[in-house]
Amino acid sequence: MPATRKKIGWANWSGNESAPSARVLQPQNEDELRLALLTAVQPIRVVGSGHSFTPIVSTSGTIINLDQMGGVVSTNPAANAATLRAGGRLKDLSVELDSINLAFRNLGDINVQSFAGAAATATHGTGQSLGCLASEITAVRLMLANGNIVEGTLEDNPDLVKAAQVSLGALGVMLEATVRVCPAFNLHRRTWAEPIDAILDAALVRWNTHRNFEFFYIPFSGYGINIAHDQTDASATERPPSEDEAGLAMIRSVRNKFKWSTLLRRKLLATGLKRMTAENVVGPSAKLLASTRSTRFNEMEYHLPVESGLDVFREVVSYIEAKRRDVFFPIEVRKTAADEGWLSPFQNAPRISIAVHTAAEDSYDWLFDGIEPIFKAAGGRPHWGKLHSLGHNDFLALYPDFQKFIGLRKQLDPDGVFMTPAIARYWEEGQ
Numbered sequence: 001m002p003a004t005r006k007k008i009g010w011a012n013w014s015g016n017e018s019a020p021s022a023r024v025l026q027p028q029n030e031d032e033l034r035l036a037l038l039t040a041v042q043p044i045r046v047v048g049s050g051h052s053f054t055p056i057v058s059t060s061g062t063i064i065n066l067d068q069m070g071g072v073v074s075t076n077p078a079a080n081a082a083t084l085r086a087g088g089r090l091k092d093l094s095v096e097l098d099s100i101n102l103a104f105r106n107l108g109d110i111n112v113q114s115f116a117g118a119a120a121t122a123t124h125g126t127g128q129s130l131g132c133l134a135s136e137i138t139a140v141r142l143m144l145a146n147g148n149i150v151e152g153t154l155e156d157n158p159d160l161v162k163a164a165q166v167s168l169g170a171l172g173v174m175l176e177a178t179v180r181v182c183p184a185f186n187l188h189r190r191t192w193a194e195p196i197d198a199i200l201d202a203a204l205v206r207w208n209t210h211r212n213f214e215f216f217y218i219p220f221s222g223y224g225i226n227i228a229h230d231q232t233d234a235s236a237t238e239r240p241p242s243e244d245e246a247g248l249a250m251i252r253s254v255r256n257k258f259k260w261s262t263l264l265r266r267k268l269l270a271t272g273l274k275r276m277t278a279e280n281v282v283g284p285s286a287k288l289l290a291s292t293r294s295t296r297f298n299e300m301e302y303h304l305p306v307e308s309g310l311d312v313f314r315e316v317v318s319y320i321e322a323k324r325r326d327v328f329f330p331i332e333v334r335k336t337a338a339d340e341g342w343l344s345p346f347q348n349a350p351r352i353s354i355a356v357h358t359a360a361e362d363s364y365d366w367l368f369d370g371i372e373p374i375f376k377a378a379g380g381r382p383h384w385g386k387l388h389s390l391g392h393n394d395f396l397a398l399y400p401d402f403q404k405f406i407g408l409r410k411q412l413d414p415d416g417v418f419m420t421p422a423i424a425r426y427w428e429e430g431q
C-alpha cells in the first residue's frame, strides 16, 4: 500500500523555511514507510512538527511525516524505562505515560514536537542534573534508506545509540526509542521578577538548588523573570491562565511607542515587571514545564561553556541595548547536564544556553551580524534546530566525534537518500 495523505508543499512553524515543491507523505505503518523510502522522489527528509528554524527538513524531493506512528509501545516501571514510537508528539506521549503513572524526567519550553524530531536536534529544558531529551535514549530502532531495520542498546551497540541520539535525521528514520522515564511527579512552580544583576549573582546557586531553574531577561528593562521548579508531594493547586502572551504584547507595545527613549522604556518596563503577578502553583510536571507559544518567532540559541555563559549573556545584552532598539523578545537562559551523544551540544560537559528571538515578521540579520560572533568567540555550540551559520569545518572543531558520525552516516546511507544541499553543508568537506 502506498503511504496515505499526499500533498504538495510544506512550511515550518515560523514560516522562515519552506519546501513548496516537496511531496508530503504520511505512512500509517512500517510497511508503508518502507515503500515510501524505496520509491519516493529523493532527497527524502523526515519531519516531526516542523518546529526547527534551520533548513534540516526542507527538500525538493519528499517529506515524510510520522504522525500516525506514535504511542507508547511498552514500559518497564521497575527500570524506569519506556519504549516509544518516535513519531509520537511529546504532549500525547506525556498523557499516555501519565495514565500509567510515568513521566518524562524533563521537557523543554513546549511539548508539541515529535519525540524523534526533538531528540534529533538535542532539544533540552533546564536543570543542572537533567540532560537533553536525546540523552535519555538507551536503545533505538531505525529504518534505513534501503528499508532495512537496525537496532541497538547502549550495552550492545553504544556507537549506534550515541550517534542516533542527536542525528538530524541523517542516519535513518527513528521508529522507536527506549528512554529513561520516572514515576509521575508534581512540581512546585515559582516565578518572580527581579533586577537582572541580582539574578546573575544568584543564578549558579539557583541552578544548584532548584530541580529546574531558568531566567528570561526583558531587554531594555534591567529586569528578568526567574522560573524555578522543585519536586513536591503536595497536591496540585489551581493555576491562573498564563500571562506570557499578554506580557509579550506589553513589552512589544512599549518598544513600538518608546523606541526613541531607552530611559523611558526602562522605567515603563521596570514598573510593569515589578507589578507582574508572581506564580506560586503546584501541578503535574508535564503541565508546568511546557508552555503554549502562540506568537510566532525566529530564534538563535547557542550552548556555552558554564564558566563563561553568564559573561556571554552580559555581552549579548550590552550589544542589544547599545545597537538594536528594535529588540523586545525576552532572552532565555537555561542550563543542561552533560551527556555522551556524538552530536549533542552537551557532550562531555554541562552548558549554559542563551536564546535570542525576533518576531517572525521581523528581519533577523542582527542575530547573525551581532550575536552569533559573540557566541562563536566563546566556543558556543549552536542548537541544531535554531538559526546559525556554521558548516562542516566549524563542527569538526566543536565535536570530537564528528568524523565518526560522518563515517557512520556514509555506512548507513551510502547513496545519500537523506542528503539535501543544506544538510551536506554539515557533512561534506569544503562546505
Ligand SMILES: Cc1cc2nc3c(=O)[nH]c(=O)nc-3n(C[C@H](O)[C@H](O)[C@H](O)COP(=O)(O)OP(=O)(O)OC[C@H]3O[C@@H](n4cnc5c(N)ncnc54)[C@H](O)[C@@H]3O)c2cc1C
Residues within 6 Å of the ligand: 013, 045, 046, 047, 048, 049, 050, 051, 052, 053, 056, 057, 066, 086, 087, 107, 108, 109, 110, 112, 113, 114, 115, 116, 117, 118, 119, 120, 121, 122, 123, 124, 125, 168, 169, 170, 172, 173, 174, 175, 293, 383, 384, 385, 386
Ligand atoms: C515555539 C518553539 C519552542 C521551542 N522550545 C524549545 C526548547 O524549549 N528547547 C529546545 O531545545 N528547543 C526548542 N525548540 C526547538 C525545537 O524543539 C526543535 O527544533 C525540534 O527539533 C523540533 O521538533 P520537531 O518535531 O518539530 O522536529 P522537526 O523540526 O520537524 O525536525 C527536526 C529534525 O528531526 C528530524 N526527524 C524528525 N523525525 C524524525 C524521525 N522519525 N527519525 C529521524 N529523524 C527525524 C528531521 O529530519 C529534522 O532533521 C522550540 C521551537 C519552537 C518553534
